[in-house]
Amino acid sequence: MIGTPITKAMAGAVLYIDLDAVRSNYRTLVDQLGGVPSAAVVKADGYGLGADRVGPVLVAAGCQVFFVAHLAEGIALRATLPNTEIHILNGLLPDALDAYREHELVPVLGSLGDLTHWKSFCADAPLPCDIHVDTGMLRLGLPPDELDTLADAPDMVKDLDIRFVMSHLASADEPASDQNLAQLAAFTRARKILPMGQACFANSSGIFLGPDYHFDMARPGVALYGANPTPGRPNPMMPTVTLKGRISQVRHATPGETVGYNATYRIQDKALIATVSVGYADGYLRSLSSVASGMIDGIIVPLVGRVSMDLISFDVSAVPEAKRQPGQWIELLGPNITVDTLAATAGTIGYEILTSLGRRYHRVYTGGVT
Numbered sequence: 239m240i241g242t243p244i245t246k247a248m249a250g251a252v253l254y255i256d257l258d259a260v261r262s263n264y265r266t267l268v269d270q271l272g273g274v275p276s277a278a279v280v281k282a283d284g285y286g287l288g289a290d291r292v293g294p295v296l297v298a299a300g301c302q303v304f305f306v307a308h309l310a311e312g313i314a315l316r317a318t319l320p321n322t323e324i325h326i327l328n329g330l331l332p333d334a335l336d337a338y339r340e341h342e343l344v345p346v347l348g349s350l351g352d353l354t355h356w357k358s359f360c361a362d363a364p365l366p367c368d369i370h371v372d373t374g375m376l377r378l379g380l381p382p383d384e385l386d387t388l389a390d391a392p393d394m395v396k397d398l399d400i401r402f403v404m405s406h407l408a409s410a411d412e413p414a415s416d417q418n419l420a421q422l423a424a425f426t427r428a429r430k431i432l433p434m435g436q437a438c439f440a441n442s443s444g445i446f447l448g449p450d451y452h453f454d455m456a457r458p459g460v461a462l463y464g465a466n467p468t469p470g471r472p473n474p475m476m477p478t479v480t481l482k483g484r485i486s487q488v489r490h491a492t493p494g495e496t497v498g499y500n501a502t503y504r505i506q507d508k509a510l511i512a513t514v515s516v517g518y519a520d521g522y523l524r525s526l527s528s529v530a531s532g533m534i535d536g537i538i539v540p541l542v543g544r545v546s547m548d549l550i551s552f553d554v555s556a557v558p559e560a561k562r563q564p565g566q567w568i569e570l571l572g573p574n575i576t577v578d579t580l581a582a583t584a585g586t587i588g589y590e591i592l593t594s595l596g597r598r599y600h601r602v603y604t605g606g607v608t
């Protein structure tokens with residue numbers, strides 16, 4: 239993170255973050271849940287939007303339960319959100335147990351080893367924890383054999399203050415995938431063995447799989463930030479981010495000249511090439527080279543040549559002269575070029591576009607908590 243605050247005057251691009259849209263997205267998800275409450279996943283700095291900014295907005299919208307991946311993220315969030323539940327997804331860190339207690343953070347326990355550590359750590363006064371059951375990701379959570387061990391040895395969870403028993407869906411964005419039903423069956427079985435606390439299962443796309451997947455609490459992330467949780471169908475969420483890059487130079491190019499590293503783009507007809515101070519170091523992915531577009535005043539401007547670390551080039555020949563001068567803005571992401579569109583163009587997912595949003599942009603937050 240650059241120490242100096244980045245003013246609009248000095249920035250190569252401005253990132254507008256619409257906090258009212260985040261709030262509206264939370265409400266849309268709660269409506270979809272039909273009475274089941276929803277937590278919010280704000281890991282990776284609120285999927286790139288700023289957990290310290292989206293957190294209070296979500297609290298104002300009624301959210302009381304937050305999930306982050308790392309202990310350090312939880313400690314930072316605790317300073318912003320004093321009176322909420324903050325859960326740490328990525329397993330217990332046995333050398334940092336005091337930090338959970340000090341900052342009132344709830345670890346998500348994912349193995350019998352985690353259970354044993356936590357149980358002995360808070361033997362005198364139980365502290366809240368969650369249990370994650372792996373229902374098909376081979377990533378985090380109790381594997382089936384450890385769940386069977388628990389079934390035969392219920393004392394292992396006796397005296398634990400279990401807040402949530404949870405699992406995570408691997409293919410919820412593919413409603414037709416058999417894996418959804420298989421994970422639902424595995425989770426339902428896990429709940430029979432671990433009936434304590436509340437059941438927490440659905441991520442953003444899981445909420446749209448229907449009430450069977452809702453249980454007691456949902457756990458969405460990406461939909462809050464505007465990405466489509468129902469790929470292939472209209473996006474029920476509102477866009478939350480707009481990125482505008484500033485033209486720093488405009489060059490007259492003649493046929494045969496080439497643009498950028500390795501001369502991958504050759505000028506065919508006379509053209510005007512605008513340079514913008516955004517690059518892959520800002521999360522504008524290199525895989526967007528020669529395939530992405532920007533927009534100026536409703537006109538699509540193709541990105542030409544390779545994305546450099548700090549610069550990109552657009553062919554602005556089709557743009558009226560007044561709108562293609564140095565200092566003018568090109569939409570790189572926003573109402574016309576959505577997170578999902580840019581992700582598809584880059585060959586990735588909206589999650590990566592959002593969580594890569596750069597630290598060199600001037601950030602403008604609109605709406606939110608007043």
Ligand SMILES: Cc1ncc(COP(=O)(O)O)c(C=O)c1O
Binds near residue numbers: 279327443457458461
């Ligand atoms: C364990 C867990 N729960 C919930 C989420 C939120 O998922 P989504 O962003 O798809 O809503 C994630 C995100 O990766 C996760 O890892």
